[in-house]
Amino acid sequence: MKVTEKQWAAFFNEINPGFFDPDHDKRMQKDKPSSEMFLNLREFDENCYEKKFSENVTFGYLNKDHDELLAVVKKVMPIWVPLFDGRTNVYCGFVDGKIVSFCMVEDLGEHILVGERVNIGSPGCAGTLPEYRNRGIGLVMLRNATKILRDAKYDYSYIHHTYETEWLKKLGYEVVLCWDERGILWS
Numbered sequence: 001m002k003v004t005e006k007q008w009a010a011f012f013n014e015i016n017p018g019f020f021d022p023d024h025d026k027r028m029q030k031d032k033p034s035s036e037m038f039l040n041l042r043e044f045d046e047n048c049y050e051k052k053f054s055e056n057v058t059f060g061y062l063n064k065d066h067d068e069l070l071a072v073v074k075k076v077m078p079i080w081v082p083l084f085d086g087r088t089n090v091y092c093g094f095v096d097g098k099i100v101s102f103c104m105v106e107d108l109g110e111h112i113l114v115g116e117r118v119n120i121g122s123p124g125c126a127g128t129l130p131e132y133r134n135r136g137i138g139l140v141m142l143r144n145a146t147k148i149l150r151d152a153k154y155d156y157s158y159i160h161h162t163y164e165t166e167w168l169k170k171l172g173y174e175v176v177l178c179w180d181e182r183g184i185l186w187s
């Protein structure tokens, strides 16, 4: 399916109504444009990124103490703390059972994209504690979360508001829109 920039923009407005209203809190983290990224899950290669870990590194849905998660989120990105309100599934990387990496796994629902009815899922707000970065934990966690969406029969995986485009491209995600505080930056 070929989706134009205009169609992605319409989709963006559908799932983020009022986003470019002047009083909308866009949670800008950097003084540079942010990106929206998509991955067609029918084309997702689950072997795109591999890393070997020792046995004390594990991955899975969070089903324990929410306070531990909030403390980790606070260390990684304090402005995300209110977003982790306990209503969304959270998938994590653990070292010795402790959370070191996290992301939300959200259902964004059914949408019409270029006349086709599609289900969209989103692994959002991914972060790794600074002292555990560059070991492959965050990317394997996000690869697994993407695989979970694919296996749950979502058609597309969508990542909203990211600056880490080169990192996400390693999993096959593509930039479909860039924007700044004033609105979409048309290419």
Ligand SMILES: CC(C)(COP(=O)(O)OP(=O)(O)OC[C@H]1O[C@@H](n2cnc3c(N)ncnc32)[C@H](O)[C@@H]1OP(=O)(O)O)[C@@H](O)C(=O)NCCC(=O)NCCS
Binding pocket: 076, 077, 101, 125, 126, 127, 128, 129, 132, 133, 134, 135, 136, 137, 138, 139, 140, 159, 162, 163, 164, 166, 167, 170
């Ligand atoms: C972005 C972030 C989640 C990366 O976590 P991480 O656990 O360090 O990432 P990984 O170690 O799994 O990265 C895997 C690979 O990507 C590389 N990489 C790490 N950060 C990268 C970046 N910002 N850009 C490009 N490549 C990166 C690693 O060197 C590693 O390379 P390899 O191919 O040699 O294995 C982490 O830096 C973070 O928490 N940042 C703050 C929150 C944030 O901006 N999140 C982005 C939301 S999408």
